[in-house]
Amino acid sequence: AQKITQTQPGMFVQEKEAVTLDCTYDTSDPSYGLFWYKQPSSGEMIFLIYQGSYDQQNATEGRYSLNFQKARKSANLVISASQLGDSAMYFCAMREDGGFKTIFGAGTRLFVKA
Amino acid sequence: EAQVTQNPRYLITVTGKKLTVTCSQNMNHEYMSWYRQDPGLGLRQIYYSMNVEVTDKGDVPEGYKVSRKEKRNFPLILESPSPNQTSLYFCASSLSWGARDYGYTFGSGTRLTVV
Numbered sequence: 573a574q575k576i577t578q579t580q581p582g583m584f585v586q587e588k589e590a591v592t593l594d595c596t597y598d599t600s601d602p603s604y605g606l607f608w609y610k611q612p613s614s615g616e617m618i619f620l621i622y623q624g625s626y627d628q629q630n631a632t633e634g635r636y637s638l639n640f641q642k643a644r645k646s647a648n649l650v651i652s653a654s655q656l657g658d659s660a661m662y663f664c665a666m667r668e669d670g671g672f673k674t675i676f677g678a679g680t681r682l683f684v685k686a
Numbered sequence: 687e688a689q690v691t692q693n694p695r696y697l698i699t700v701t702g703k704k705l706t707v708t709c710s711q712n713m714n715h716e717y718m719s720w721y722r723q724d725p726g727l728g729l730r731q732i733y734y735s736m737n738v739e740v741t742d743k744g745d746v747p748e749g750y751k752v753s754r755k756e757k758r759n760f761p762l763i764l765e766s767p768s769p770n771q772t773s774l775y776f777c778a779s780s781l782s783w784g785a786r787d788y789g790y791t792f793g794s795g796t797r798l799t800v801v
Contacts (some may be wrong), residue, residue, distance in 0.1 A: 577768070578728075581726075601785075605784070605785040605786060605787065607790075609788055609789075609790070609792075615794070615795050616791070616794055616796075617778070618792075621791035622787045622789055624785055624787070625785060663728060667785060667788075668785065669784045669785035672717075672736060672742065673731055673734065673744060674719070674731065675731065676721075677728050677731070678727060678728040
């Protein structure tokens with residue numbers, strides 16, 4: 573069965589520094605997609621970045637990059653040059669190619685300090 | 687504007703009183719889904735739909751019903767709400783399913799309180 577684990581309930585980072593949010597996953601499907609979403613305090617959910625299991629390169633979207641280590645089954649989100657507006661809850665999610673469900677981790681709350 | 691419209695934003699109801707949370711998307715997405723968000727548990731999938739008249743259970747379907755009579759609409763029905771269904775609910779849609787780059791577009795959320 574597919575599973576997503578985010579072990580950091582909360583994290584602090586200084587403004588302008590980089591931060592890594594951890595995500596590990598488990599699946600028996602060789603083809604799957606990994607997603608990160610951001611939930612600011614206002615409550616909406618925002619899609620940030622996607623990584624496919626067969627992608628040769630790590631995904632990047634602006635200041636967001638995904639450190640994908642397939643053998644370790646980890647898909648960590650790296651935010652470079654943190655900004656105050658990055659303070660939010662971040663969720664890792666996975667979707668298997670052979671299934672119809674998308675599962676989410678418990679989330680990591682990031683606090684950016686000025 | 688491409689969006690998922692979810693209503694109402696806030697709802698307080700009493701135990702046993704049937705309610706419906708509406709969800710509509712204007713992006714011609716095939717896949718739609720309902721999630722509930724509870725502290726410490728992340729988002730848990732309630733039901734999903736791959737297309738019109740095709741729905742299936744997620745991980746926490748008990749106490750909920752859905753229908754997909756039109757491609758754009760995917761209402762969530764609580765026939766007899768109970769206090770343990772107090773939660774933040776999200777409707778989400780994506781172009782399709784599978785491992786491809788089909789990220790979700792989410793509705794604004796519905797905060798439901800059952801007393």
